[in-house]
Amino acid sequence: MNPIIRLNEITKRYGGLVAVDEVSLTVDRGEMFGIIGPDGSGKSTLYKILATLLKPDKGTATVCGFDTVKDYKRLRTMIGYMPERFSLYQDLTVEENLSFFASLFGVSVKENYDLIAPIFGQLERFPSRKAGALSGGMKQKLALSCALIHRPEILLLDEPTTGVDAVSRGEFWDMLSTLKRKGITIIVSTSYMDEATRCERIAMMNKGHILDIDTPSNLVAGLGENLYNAVSDDMFGLLTQLRSMPDVIDCYTFGATLHVVGSNSFNSDKAMAKLLVSGHKDVKIYPAKGNIEDVFIKLTRDERE
Amino acid sequence: MAIFQSLIKKEALHVVRDTRTMVITLLMPLVLLLLFGFAISTEVNNIKLLAVVERHNDATRDILERLRVNDYFTFMGLSAASEVERVLRSGEADAALFLKDDNGEIKSQIIVDASNASAAQAITGYIRGVITGATTFDPIINHTLYNPQMKSSYNFVPGIMGMIFILICAIITSVSIVREKERGTMDLLLVSPVRPVTIMLGKLVPYFMLSCIILAAMLTISYTVLGLPMSGNVFDVIAISLIYIVLSLSIGLLVSTVVDTQLTALIVSAVAFMLPVIMLSGMIFPIDNMPVILQWVSCIIPARWYTEAMRKLMIEQLDISAVMKEIVILVMMTVILLVAAVKKFNSGK
Amino acid sequence: MKENDNVISVKGLTKRFGDFTAVDNISFDVKRGEIFGFLGANGAGKTTAMRMLCGLSYPTSGDGYVAGCDINRQADEIKRHIGYMSQKFSLYGNLSLEENLKLFATIYGMTDEEIKASSKKLFEELEMDSMRDTLVKDIPVGWKQKLAFATATIHRPEVVFLDEPTGGVDPATRRKFWELIYKAASEGMTIFVTTHYLDEAEYCNRVSIMVDGKISALASPEVLKEKYHVETMDEVFRIVAKDAIRGE
Numbered sequence: 071m072n073p074i075i076r077l078n079e080i081t082k083r084y085g086g087l088v089a090v091d092e093v094s095l096t097v098d099r100g101e102m103f104g105i106i107g108p109d110g111s112g113k114s115t116l117y118k119i120l121a122t123l124l125k126p127d128k129g130t131a132t133v134c135g136f137d138t139v140k141d142y143k144r145l146r147t148m149i150g151y152m153p154e155r156f157s158l159y160q161d162l163t164v165e166e167n168l169s170f171f172a173s174l175f176g177v178s179v180k181e182n183y184d185l186i187a188p189i190f191g192q193l194e195r196f197p198s199r200k201a202g203a204l205s206g207g208m209k210q211k212l213a214l215s216c217a218l219i220h221r222p223e224i225l226l227l228d229e230p231t232t233g234v235d236a237v238s239r240g241e242f243w244d245m246l247s248t249l250k251r252k253g254i255t256i257i258v259s260t261s262y263m264d265e266a267t268r269c270e271r272i273a274m275m276n277k278g279h280i281l282d283i284d285t286p287s288n289l290v291a292g293l294g295e296n297l298y299n300a301v302s303d304d305m306f307g308l309l310t311q312l313r314s315m316p317d318v319i320d321c322y323t324f325g326a327t328l329h330v331v332g333s334n335s336f337n338s339d340k341a342m343a344k345l346l347v348s349g350h351k352d353v354k355i356y357p358a359k360g361n362i363e364d365v366f367i368k369l370t371r372d373e374r375e
Numbered sequence: 376m377a378i379f380q381s382l383i384k385k386e387a388l389h390v391v392r393d394t395r396t397m398v399i400t401l402l403m404p405l406v407l408l409l410l411f412g413f414a415i416s417t418e419v420n421n422i423k424l425l426a427v428v429e430r431h432n433d434a435t436r437d438i439l440e441r442l443r444v445n446d447y448f449t450f451m452g453l454s455a456a457s458e459v460e461r462v463l464r465s466g467e468a469d470a471a472l473f474l475k476d477d478n479g480e481i482k483s484q485i486i487v488d489a490s491n492a493s494a495a496q497a498i499t500g501y502i503r504g505v506i507t508g509a510t511t512f513d514p515i516i517n518h519t520l521y522n523p524q525m526k527s528s529y530n531f532v533p534g535i536m537g538m539i540f541i542l543i544c545a546i547i548t549s550v551s552i553v554r555e556k557e558r559g560t561m562d563l564l565l566v567s568p569v570r571p572v573t574i575m576l577g578k579l580v581p582y583f584m585l586s587c588i589i590l591a592a593m594l595t596i597s598y599t600v601l602g603l604p605m606s607g608n609v610f611d612v613i614a615i616s617l618i619y620i621v622l623s624l625s626i627g628l629l630v631s632t633v634v635d636t637q638l639t640a641l642i643v644s645a646v647a648f649m650l651p652v653i654m655l656s657g658m659i660f661p662i663d664n665m666p667v668i669l670q671w672v673s674c675i676i677p678a679r680w681y682t683e684a685m686r687k688l689m690i691e692q693l694d695i696s697a698v699m700k701e702i703v704i705l706v707m708m709t710v711i712l713l714v715a716a717v718k719k720f721n722s723g724k
Numbered sequence: 725m726k727e728n729d730n731v732i733s734v735k736g737l738t739k740r741f742g743d744f745t746a747v748d749n750i751s752f753d754v755k756r757g758e759i760f761g762f763l764g765a766n767g768a769g770k771t772t773a774m775r776m777l778c779g780l781s782y783p784t785s786g787d788g789y790v791a792g793c794d795i796n797r798q799a800d801e802i803k804r805h806i807g808y809m810s811q812k813f814s815l816y817g818n819l820s821l822e823e824n825l826k827l828f829a830t831i832y833g834m835t836d837e838e839i840k841a842s843s844k845k846l847f848e849e850l851e852m853d854s855m856r857d858t859l860v861k862d863i864p865v866g867w868k869q870k871l872a873f874a875t876a877t878i879h880r881p882e883v884v885f886l887d888e889p890t891g892g893v894d895p896a897t898r899r900k901f902w903e904l905i906y907k908a909a910s911e912g913m914t915i916f917v918t919t920h921y922l923d924e925a926e927y928c929n930r931v932s933i934m935v936d937g938k939i940s941a942l943a944s945p946e947v948l949k950e951k952y953h954v955e956t957m958d959e960v961f962r963i964v965a966k967d968a969i970r971g972e
Binding site: 118122123147153154156157159161 | 377378380381384385388389392393558559560562563564565566567568569
Binding site: 107108109110111205206207232233234235236237238240261262263264276304305306307309322323324325326363366367370371 | 764765766767864865888891893894895896897899902903906907909910920921922923924926927945946958961962965966968
């Protein structure tokens with residue numbers, strides 16, 4: 071399959087800071103591709119390069135076969151970009167925002183309405199409300215509608231779900247699935263690791279470079295760690311004590327339990343016995359299934375070593 | 376063209392929706408004009424004057440009569456010499472005039488309350504004028520040209536116009552551009568197929584039109600309420616004002632390309648452009664009275680040349696050929712600023 | 725005394741803005757040393773409720789005690805007994821780590837000796853001793869958060885309010901942050917936390933979920949998951965909050 075996006079050793083510096091460090095990746099046409107990483111990992115810079123807003127210092131980026139630097143003018147009609155923050159005119163109404171963005175691309179709202187109808191439907195009830203007075207979830211739907219109104223081939227969504235509650239977030243991902251079925255390629259970034267599983271493939275980014283790229287299930291399957299859950303009545307004490315054990319590689323909080331990464335010699339029964347002796351009550355240590363977060367923690371740990 | 380229209384429409388909506396800013400931009404020029412025109416004035420009016428006359432004769436009576444009918448004076452009547460100091464000290468009078476007939480020749484002495492030195496100077500001048508006018512052998516003929524009554528409101532009109540356009544064009548334009556940067560909407564405009572030049576024009580044209588409305592309002596007030604003499608060169612006034620408006624817009628554009636937040640845009644425009652306009656353009660303090668260094672500095676302030684040109688046209692009623700120097704300087708400044716702003720804007724990527 | 729075990733206790737707490745009832749007759753208790761998760765959809769009234777608990781606004785009706793102070797009468801007193809940390813504002817970037825810490829300690833009325841002693845201990849615990857003179861804007865986000873938590877708790881408050889404390893940081897840093905919270909809780913501090921990351925709700929001893937100004941669910945994460953027969957708090961939240969009409 072011919073990739074629709076191809077990044078080749080992209081580097082971007084701001085003064086002494088390397089925001090994006092030799093990033094290479096490809097995205098296939100019609101794919102839902104996730105970029106997962108914390109704030110400051112270089113996601114937004116990468117997006118700006120793809121959106122033709124920034125020139126990379128090194129490397130090349132092609133989208134739909136066009137170079138993002140040389141052919142940026144032709145690319146702009148093919149890309150729908152939704153920046154990190156809510157970036158619409160707060161003092162304009164829902165309708166004014168939509169028709170303004172349509173006019174920038176020389177299209178009418180009417181001719182492309184079918185594409186945004188499932189998203190914009192809920193906003194139709196209040197066309198004359200100011201964008202600034204909408205709730206978080208609604209703002210997001212309006213922003214997505216505005217990014218889609220010119221029927222782009224590629225959607226670039228930079229942290230679209232940040233600060234949005236779980237229900238709206240779920241709805242938003244459902245909308246993206248609908249758009250994907252219509253053949254739109256979607257690149258979406260997030261710092262919520264649990265959302266990664268909604269993408270077909272993900273790139274994990276940290277400090278400007280890519281830790282790994284694969285499907286979420288392959289990544290989790292390839293974790294290959296000796297992973298356990300641990301609980302007791304004194305979680306903080308448990309944490310400190312487990313960390314001091316020589317055959318424990320790492321131990322970190324994980325919701326209601328602690329995750330323990332043991333070396334090959336780690337024996338959960340022995341560890342439990344040790345903990346009970348030192349006064350912990352209700353100690354339980356049992357095998358755990360890893361998820362994307364464990365993968366991220368492992369990859370960043372490997373990198374440090 | 377449709378894109379351009381919708382850009383302008385959007386900008387117009389921003390302006391109209393932000394009622395507070397709109398009221399300020401539209402009302403402030405008018406309030407300033409009226410304030411400087413009527414309330415604030417360097418003229419000295421209602422001078423309370425006492426006279427002490429040792430021996431009356433025709434000449435002294437003539438002088439007193441002239442003082443009595445003069446608009447600038449409130450004649451308090453005759454007084455005894457011993458009273459003068461008390462009356463001046465208590466503020467009941469501003470000045471006292473002593474007249475004495477010395478063998479047919481009038482000897483006069485003026486005593487004035489100089490707690491406000493410039494007012495005292497003006498008062499002395501006025502009284503002297505009256506006395507010399509009365510005495511027969513008048514050696515100096517005083518003729519005040521262009522602004523015969525020395526109305527200060529005339530003088531302020533060009534200065535206020537120089538200030539207002541910097542305010543509206545430079546400050547408001549730069550803030551509105553930077554706001555889009557701050558809110559992230561500028562990125563959305565830039566990723567659209569619209570050319571950056573179009574985006575900029577979409578910003579400049581609405582504020583240019585707003586400035587034209589304000590120019591019209593200010594000229595109307597100047598020629599009617601403030602009574603500036605209307606003459607054939609109104610079109611020259613408008614033409615030069617338009618150049619100055621474009622120049623101020625270029626400043627706004629330049630500022631917006633170098634700063635990133637609305638607050639810095641405001642501070643940079645205010646400190647780097649507003650203050651010099653008020654202090655150094657000659658609007659309030661005459662340039663000739665400044666230290667030489669400041670006189671040089673004032674040369675790079677566009678408002679100085681605009682104000683000077685406006686004075687010559689509006690007050691001296693001169694022909695456009697008299698302000699050629701100012702026009703050339705203003706046009707050059709405009710070109711330099713505009714080129715710098717466009718260059719900076721394009722290199723921003 | 726039983727009341728002493730509840731650091732926060734509210735009954736019938738209500739806040740109206742005109743016709744709009746932002747917080748509608750909510751009642752709950754938070755025990756000493758508990759990690760209490762305060763969840764809700766956008767616009768559910770979380771922030772309004774939290775402002776009342778912090779003594780920043782008065783309830784329209786209802787009673788409540790925070791750290792032994794009446795929220796109707798002792799709003800100013802409350803502020804002395806609580807700590808507050810928000811993702812939006814935490815520290816002054818152009819002050820050094822130590823200057824930030826000192827500033828907040830002074831604001832909370834600590835004496836110079838107290839500040840000296842506790843800041844030394846704190847910097848050692850956070851392993852930031854060598855960084856105390858670095859400007860806050862020059863340190864990584866994770867460190868900022870840790871320091872922000874340290875400043876919010878330097879005066880040993882009985883309860884600390886954390887408003888979306890972990891937005892946008894990497895998983896490893898978020899975990900370090902939760903360790904700090906565990907530690908503070910194990911020392912008897914009560915933690916009241918709001919978050920959009922529902923996996924974080926699992927860290928809490930108990931969570932409440934606010935929907936349209938009311939508390940629709942309040943129990944430990946295990947109990948809630950069992951009740952709705954689901955695996956994660958994310959699903960619990962979706963079930964509980966799906967009927968929300970507000971916020972649109």
